[in-house]
Amino acid sequence: MAYWYRRVFLLAIPLILSNLTQPLLSTVDTVLSGHLPGAAALGGVAMGGIFFNTIYWTFGFLRMGTTGLVAQAHGARQHAQLRLHFLRALASAIVIGALILAVQAHETLVSLGIRSRVVSMPSWDIFEHQTQEYRDTVLPPTNAPRIAIEQASTFGWERYVGTKGKVIGMKTFGASAPLRA
Numbered sequence: 001m002a003y004w005y006r007r008v009f010l011l012a013i014p015l016i017l018s019n020l021t022q023p024l025l026s027t028v029d030t031v032l033s034g035h036l037p038g039a040a041a042l043g044g045v046a047m048g049g050i051f052f053n054t055i056y057w058t059f060g061f062l063r064m065g066t067t068g069l070v071a072q073a074h075g076a077r078q079h080a081q082l083r084l085h086f087l088r089a090l091a092s093a094i095v096i097g098a099l100i101l102a103v104q105a106h107e108t109l110v111s112l113g114i115r116s117r118v119v120s121m122p123s124w125d126i127f128e129h130q131t132q133e134y135r136d137t138v139l140p141p142t143n144a145p146r147i148a149i150e151q152a153s154t155f156g157w158e159r160y161v162g163t164k165g166k167v168i169g170m171k172t173f174g175a176s177a178p179l180r181a
Contacts, residue, residue: 022056025049059096062089073171091170095151098168102149 033045051164065091073082111117120129127135139146139160144167146161148154150169157167 010142025052059093062093062096065089095149095175098149102147121160 027043029049030042033041054113069085070082073079075087076140096139106116106118121138125140139177143162143164146165148157148161148167148169150157150167152170154167154169154171158165161167
């Protein structure tokens, strides 16, 4: 193994290229929009590029964190752990994507004149210990349809979405884990 570094370099080339080409997307957009009349198009592309880069690198932890864990599990031939790491990252990515879509749907509904709100409720217990007046400002007593997006189990969300509501989440939470007595 005198040339082990070649193997490492060959593995690293795709990662290096992907990290180098990502900023080029904004550059190409800027060059193309520079041919349009007015500065508004160029400003819009610049803001879009900044937003995209921020989102891309903010959620890069999923890609970077999962790569190391999956590589370790693969090297140790722990295929069950490998699948578990992959599925956790995939579930997180799906939920984050659903939340981004929920916020975009909210903006679209508001632009169409339809009242909408996005509420984050990380703790039912803390929410339930607030005054009724506060809870009614966050979730007004109404018969309007509500949607809850939950990364884990959907159990319990029906009390917040009501009879016309829909809960999106895992219906089989814990089903894949082995039973330990």
